[in-house]
Amino acid sequence: MTGNSSTYLGELFRSSRKKGEEGLPLLSVTLNDGLIVRDLLDRRTETNLEANEHLLVKSGDIAYNMMRVWQGALGRASVDGLVSPAYVVLRSNSKIDSLYAEYLFKTPRMIYLFWAYSYGLTKDRLRLYFNDFARIPVTIPNLEEQKKIAQLLSTWDKAITTTAQLLANSKQQKKSLMQQLLTGKKRLLDKNGVRFEGRWRKLPFSDLVSLVKTKFDPKSNADDVRECIELEHIAQESSSLIGSTNTIDVVSTKTAFEKNDVLFGKLRPYLRKYWKADRQGVCSTEIWVFRTKAKVAADYIFQVVQLDSFIEVANKSSGTHMPRADWNVVKDFLIPTPPLEEQQKIAALLSAADQEITTLQQNLDALKQEKKALMQQLLTGKRRVMVN
Structure with missing residues (x-):
C-alpha cells in the first residue's frame, strides 16, 4: 500500500462522442439511481432523435448531465446503450477504475468541485463542459486499492438493494392483505379457532x-x-x-x-x-x-x-x-x-405487517448511513485498505 497520487480528471478520462447504434436501449441519468434504462423511469420523456443522433455509451463508461452534475446527476453504465447528446460520456484509462470513480464522484467534495468548475450566471444555467471537468484536481490511490475500495462499497450496495427489495415486497404484501381483510374477502379465525362468519x-x-x-x-x-x-x-x-x-x-x-x-x-x-x-x-x-x-x-x-x-x-x-x-x-x-372482535383481529395482523415494514425501513436507513460513513473514510484516504 503506497501513498495517494495527485492528478487531474483529464489525465484519467477522455470524452467519447461516438455516435449511437441501432438496437441499443436508451439510458438516462437520475439523481438517486445513476444511469438506468429510460423505460424503467416512472416519468419517461420521449425523444424524436435517431439512434445515430445519440451518443454511444459502453458498459463501464460514466455519463453525466452537464446541467445537473453538480447535483449528482451522473452514473456508470452497466450495459451498452444510447444517451442524450447533451450528456458527457467519460471513458476511463488504465489509471482509474470506473466503478471506483463513480463512488468518488458522489462524494460531497467532488460534487462541490463539479459546481465550482461549472459555468453559468444562475443555477439553472450552470454547465460543466468536459474541458472544465478535465481541469478538476483529484487525489487517488493506486489501481489495486481503487478496485478493492469499489468492491467493498459494492458489497454494501448489494445489501442495500436486497433490503430495499424486501421492503418493497413487504409493502406490496401488506397492501394486498388490506384489500382482502378490510373488505371481508378473507376472514380470520376467532379466539376459538373458528373462522368468523356473518355479513359485514x-x-x-x-x-x-x-x-x-x-x-x-x-x-x-x-x-x-x-x-x-x-x-x-x-x-x-x-x-x-x-x-x-x-x-x-x-x-x-x-x-x-x-x-x-x-x-x-x-x-x-x-x-x-x-x-x-x-x-x-x-x-x-x-x-x-x-x-x-x-x-x-x-x-x-x-x-x-x-x-x-x-x-x-x-x-x-x-x-x-x-x-x-x-x-x-x-x-x-x-x-x-365487522363486529369488534373481528376488527381487532384484522388490525392486529395488519399492525404486525406495519412493524415488519418499520423494521426493514430502519435496517435500510442504517445501511445507507453506514455506507455513507464508509465512503467518507475510504474515498478520502482517512482509512486505507490492504491490497494483496
Whole structure:
C-alpha cells in the first residue's frame, strides 16, 4: 500500500462522442439511481432523435448531465446503450477504475468541485463542459486499492438493494392483505379457532368515528404542557412521527387529541400522512382528529384510512393543486365493518405487517448511513485498505 497520487480528471478520462447504434436501449441519468434504462423511469420523456443522433455509451463508461452534475446527476453504465447528446460520456484509462470513480464522484467534495468548475450566471444555467471537468484536481490511490475500495462499497450496495427489495415486497404484501381483510374477502379465525362468519355492514365513516373539534386553550390549561404536532411532523406513509414542538400559540387554534385518536393529514391527502396517537397532545388545523365510537377499534380505523379508496375520496374532496379533504364528503364514505372482535383481529395482523415494514425501513436507513460513513473514510484516504 503506497501513498495517494495527485492528478487531474483529464489525465484519467477522455470524452467519447461516438455516435449511437441501432438496437441499443436508451439510458438516462437520475439523481438517486445513476444511469438506468429510460423505460424503467416512472416519468419517461420521449425523444424524436435517431439512434445515430445519440451518443454511444459502453458498459463501464460514466455519463453525466452537464446541467445537473453538480447535483449528482451522473452514473456508470452497466450495459451498452444510447444517451442524450447533451450528456458527457467519460471513458476511463488504465489509471482509474470506473466503478471506483463513480463512488468518488458522489462524494460531497467532488460534487462541490463539479459546481465550482461549472459555468453559468444562475443555477439553472450552470454547465460543466468536459474541458472544465478535465481541469478538476483529484487525489487517488493506486489501481489495486481503487478496485478493492469499489468492491467493498459494492458489497454494501448489494445489501442495500436486497433490503430495499424486501421492503418493497413487504409493502406490496401488506397492501394486498388490506384489500382482502378490510373488505371481508378473507376472514380470520376467532379466539376459538373458528373462522368468523356473518355479513359485514357497510356504514358511513361518520357512524364509526367523531371528528374532534375541541380546541386547546393554553391560557386555561397553564399546567397542561402538550406536544404540538404539525403536518410536517408526520412521516409520509410510514405512520410515525418525525418530530414535534412544545410551543403553543398564546391564542391557540390547535385541536386537542387524546391517546388512541387517529390523526389524518387533510391537506394534500395523497401524501398519506396518518398516525395513531400514543399520547395526548395538540395538532395543526391541517390535521383531522378521528375518535372512534362505541364498538369500533381505533386500530381498525387507523388501517381503514390507509386504504387507496379512502385516500382517493379524501383527495377529491376539495381543491386541485392543494386539495383539502372535505368532511362533508368523507363522512359519507361507506366502510365495510365487522363486529369488534373481528376488527381487532384484522388490525392486529395488519399492525404486525406495519412493524415488519418499520423494521426493514430502519435496517435500510442504517445501511445507507453506514455506507455513507464508509465512503467518507475510504474515498478520502482517512482509512486505507490492504491490497494483496
